[in-house]
Amino acid sequence: MNISRKRKGKVSIPTASTADIAFLLIVFFMSTTKFDVKEGIKLVLPAMAPDSAEGKAETIQLGEDKMTRLQIQEDGTIILNKEAARHIEDAELDSIIQQKLRENQDMIFRVITDRNAQYKDMIRVVDRLKAQKAEKISLSTN
């Protein structure tokens, strides 16, 4: 038995939309590509004193009216000036900083972090200081 095969007309794959597909791919990659942008808390460290042998740098005594000590302990608690160590939440920290800045616009905030304290605790305090527009921030350790 003969089966008749129809071979009328040319068989072709439509390629007209290839450009659209390629451009869609480009647009997709353009919109989903994430560039590695640097975002962080910027600080300027103090320059080293020429004869900064141990202890020599701390020759100027500043009172509480000019400098606020924020001492971060190993467990994340904070000693504010000479108060007892305690956990201070963000909101409370904000109001303390605001109050200190109201008392003295040029207040120096000295953040003393314990060597065994976690980095994020230091960042939390510096972040709060920056958020409240404190400009004079010093970092040190004990």
Next chain:
Amino acid sequence: MAKINRSRDRDIEIPQGSMGDIAFLLLLFFMVTTVFVQEKQFWVDRDRWPQAQSIERIPRNNTATIYVMKNETILLDDVPSKIESEEDVYVKNALIAKKAENPEIVVCFRTDRETKYGAMSDVMRQLQDAETLVVAFEAQQKDQ
């Protein structure tokens, strides 16, 4: 007056058959020229960074990145090092060279949030020695 015959018997078309090829060439060009940052084992993942609210954008072209991992390994220019004594001055020397090349350099810290502050303090001491004083602590944006 002589008449000029304009032949209008053919349609004018811009050939669009090669559009696909052009688009794919563009795609290939971008694929070939894209360079990914490769830091495999020393990568401090973004979700390990601390969170902060008052973060600012830092122009990338003037930055040098220092990775500080939880185990206190420091990575600068793909060279891992540790600061265990006064003699470990790799970071200081590398930064002095960078500062000479670009005086406006900003040192960015990508530090694991649970790193002990002592390691950071040691690095910052070397930064001061190298007189690279502008630093940035990279952080994730915290929700308000």
